[in-house]
Amino acid sequence: MQTGPQTLTCKFHVLLNLGVQFLFLALGTCFANPQESLPSVPGAQVETLQAALKAFQDNRFDDALRGLTLAEQEQPSSAQIRNLRGIVLVRLRRNSEAAEEYREATRLDPSLEDAYKNLGFLEWTEHHLESARVKLQRALELAPDDSFAHYYLGRVQLDAGLYESAFQELDRSGIAWPADPQFLMEATNGYLVLRRQEKAREVIARLSTMQLSDSEAAVFTRLLISARDNATAIDVLRRLIERQNPAGPRWARVDLALSYLMAGNYEKAAAQSQMSIEAQQFARAPGEEAASAWSVIGIAKARIGQSDAAVDAFRHAAKLDSHREEHWLNLTRELMESNRFAEAISAAQEALRSNPESYALHLRLGAAYLSSDRYSESESVFRRLVAAGDPLPTSYVGLAQVLLRTGRAEEAVSELAAAGKKLGPNFLISYFQGLALDRAARPAEAISAFQDAIRLNPGSSEAHLGLGKTELLVGHNNEAIAELQKCLRLSPGNLQAKRLLSQAYRRAGDIQAASRYSHETTEKEPTPQNDLLGDFILPEWQSPPEPAGQ
Numbered sequence: 001m002q003t004g005p006q007t008l009t010c011k012f013h014v015l016l017n018l019g020v021q022f023l024f025l026a027l028g029t030c031f032a033n034p035q036e037s038l039p040s041v042p043g044a045q046v047e048t049l050q051a052a053l054k055a056f057q058d059n060r061f062d063d064a065l066r067g068l069t070l071a072e073q074e075q076p077s078s079a080q081i082r083n084l085r086g087i088v089l090v091r092l093r094r095n096s097e098a099a100e101e102y103r104e105a106t107r108l109d110p111s112l113e114d115a116y117k118n119l120g121f122l123e124w125t126e127h128h129l130e131s132a133r134v135k136l137q138r139a140l141e142l143a144p145d146d147s148f149a150h151y152y153l154g155r156v157q158l159d160a161g162l163y164e165s166a167f168q169e170l171d172r173s174g175i176a177w178p179a180d181p182q183f184l185m186e187a188t189n190g191y192l193v194l195r196r197q198e199k200a201r202e203v204i205a206r207l208s209t210m211q212l213s214d215s216e217a218a219v220f221t222r223l224l225i226s227a228r229d230n231a232t233a234i235d236v237l238r239r240l241i242e243r244q245n246p247a248g249p250r251w252a253r254v255d256l257a258l259s260y261l262m263a264g265n266y267e268k269a270a271a272q273s274q275m276s277i278e279a280q281q282f283a284r285a286p287g288e289e290a291a292s293a294w295s296v297i298g299i300a301k302a303r304i305g306q307s308d309a310a311v312d313a314f315r316h317a318a319k320l321d322s323h324r325e326e327h328w329l330n331l332t333r334e335l336m337e338s339n340r341f342a343e344a345i346s347a348a349q350e351a352l353r354s355n356p357e358s359y360a361l362h363l364r365l366g367a368a369y370l371s372s373d374r375y376s377e378s379e380s381v382f383r384r385l386v387a388a389g390d391p392l393p394t395s396y397v398g399l400a401q402v403l404l405r406t407g408r409a410e411e412a413v414s415e416l417a418a419a420g421k422k423l424g425p426n427f428l429i430s431y432f433q434g435l436a437l438d439r440a441a442r443p444a445e446a447i448s449a450f451q452d453a454i455r456l457n458p459g460s461s462e463a464h465l466g467l468g469k470t471e472l473l474v475g476h477n478n479e480a481i482a483e484l485q486k487c488l489r490l491s492p493g494n495l496q497a498k499r500l501l502s503q504a505y506r507r508a509g510d511i512q513a514a515s516r517y518s519h520e521t522t523e524k525e526p527t528p529q530n531d532l533l534g535d536f537i538l539p540e541w542q543s544p545p546e547p548a549g550q
Contacts, residue, residue, distance in 0.1 A: 048074070052084075061091045079109035086118055098122060113142035117149050124156050132156045151175045155183070163190035181207060181216045188223050200227050208232060214240065214252075221255055230263030253279075254289065257296045258538065266300035273297045291321035292539035298330055299536045307338045318347075322354040325361050326537040332364050333533050341372035359385070366398050367533060370405075378402050386415075393419060393428045400432045409440035427456040427463075434466050438473075446470045461490035465497050472500055477508040 052067025068085045075081055086101035099122055105115035120135030136153040139146060154169030167190065170177070177184065184207050191200035204227060207220055217240055224233035237256040253276040260269035273293040298313035314331035321327055328351030335344035348365040355361055366381035379402045385395035396419035403412035416433040423429060430453035437446035450467035457463065468483030481504045487497040502517035 049081075056088060056091075061088055064088045065092065077108060079105040079112045079115060082108060083112065083115045083118060086115070086122075090122060095122060095126065111142060113139045113146065113149075116142065117146065117152075120149070120156075121152050124152055124159075127159070129156050129160045133160075147173045147175055158183075158186055158190060161190075161193075163194050166190060167194075179210065181210055181212055181220070184210075185216070185219050185223055188227070192223070192226050197227065201229070204229060204232070208236075212236075217252075218255065221259065225259060225262050230259055233259045234263065254292055254296075254539070257293065261296055261300055261538070264303075266303045270297045270300040273300075288321050288324070291317040291324065291327055294320065295327055295330060295539045298334070299538070302334050302337075302536065307334060310334050311338070311340075318351070322351075325351065325355050325358045326539070328355070329360055329364060329534075330536050332368060333536060336368060336371055336533060341368055344368040345372065345374075359390075363394055363398065364533075366395070370398065370402060373405075375402050375406050379406075386419075391423070393423055393426050396423075397428050397432050400436055404436060404439055409436050412436040413440055413442075425452070425456060427453055427460065430456060431460070431463050431466065434463070434470070438466070438470050443470050443474050447474075459490060461487045461494060461497075464490065465494065465500075468497070468504075469500055472504050472507075475507075477504050480504045481508065 048067055048071045052064045052071065055061070055063035055067060065085065065088045068081060068088060072078065072081045072085060082101045082105035086098040086105065089095070089098035089101060099119060102115045102119035102122065105112055106119070109115070116135045116139040120132045120139060123129075123132035123135060133153065133156050136149050136156065139149040140153065143149065150169045151173035154166045154171075154173060157163070157166035157169060160166075167187075177187070184203050188200050188203045188207070191197070191203065204224065212220055217236055221233040221236050224230070224236070234256065237252050237259060240252040241256065253272060257269050257272035257276065260266075260272055273296040276293045277290055294313045294317035298310045298317060301307075301313060302310035311331065311334050314327060314334060317327040318331050328347060332344045332347050332351070335341070335347060345365065345368045348361060348368055351361045352358065352365065362381060362385060366378050366385070369375070369378035369381060379399065382395045382399035382402060386399060390396065396415060400412040400416050403409070403415065413433065413436045416429055416436055420426065420429045420433065430449050434446045434449035434453060437443070437449055447467060447470050450463055450470060453460065453463040454467065464483045464487040468480045468487060471477075471483060472480035481501065484497045484501045484504060487494055488501070491497070498517040502514045505511075505514035505517070
């Protein structure tokens, strides 16, 4: 049978296309056949390529590379052969050489979309995300409907935390997501960040059916907690504990206790932590892990109102791991919540002996002094923090409260003004500046400060209350009524707002409206808040130990 040049050209074109398609399938990727036309080639080159592709099919990658190298020598201007050599080099784990082949292919033929796509894929596997993004975007400029390029551009964006773009590209690809737990967990996290709860739950449902390693299960349970799917998190951890893996229960028991705590099941959280302590399953860092278990017990007991038991548990945690400020902060918080200020001061001082550089513990000591009316000591602590260049507003607020309680409103105004210049716009600074200016009999400036605070945090009932009170003071009855009503919408049980509303309506001549709030006018003034306690600090989630040999 005679074979003419045109027939050989077509045969070469089909063979090369089929070879590229096969190579992509072998790499587990999607592929769309290239449409480039090729020059006429002798039949010997067809045989060389056919032998190279057959060697690749048989997993004889060295032979495949030799054949493609010979073909490249015979056809040095062929971008497609360079592209094929890159694919084989990847299989030989010679990625840097593969990247050079792909780059040469794009130089020889800037319109060869496959080479950009392959190079982008390779850069993604090497976690060179910016370079991968550029190459895959170039591939899509050349072939806008390429599923492979859309899919891996989506993976690049996912790894980079650019979730909106990532999901757009993954959706455009039309490719089914693989049964890859790490990929699915990152996708879940992306949906949670974007607050797309329904999509997150869809991926969670798929992950729930998969067999996960200990490390994957650890990440998965934390995602479940973030998705507020506490029941599934608890189920996953309980199944892990039932495994006969001796390493599993040690870390999973602590995480299970934390899951119960996050789910609001405080009795079970405390019981699970107690079981971990009694089992002494803390092999890696006994003091630290046992301290975490005691910390969970302390938080759980505090939540159900068993303050003495909570304090006892927090003391155990602090004793076992005295260099972790979190345990001391939890202990001093519970002591202060129970009005045991002398003990809180003593505990904070003891904590600072173990953690002398802890900003949070110095702040807590200042707050404990403030709450026990030891203003001189409190002022000294807060001034040291301010002088040290505190980048947060908290110590300035603490100092302002000391000054306000000791009748130095003008000095408080000055300190807060300095803080505002240093820190820039800040809700707490503006709010307390409004309080200080009001106390200093500077109502017009106080109104402006409260308005700044509301712009920074429209949902603050306290700021609306402060503004409404000051507007009432200067006779702006309608403005006062509007702000106090906003306060009540945000905090319906606020007795002070109701008392002030009664006064405002009465001054405005609306006796009927005033009478609705008149029965609420006997409450005491609320105790000034200190904004220095915060909530309990949860122990860190545990992680399974690394497998041996890693």
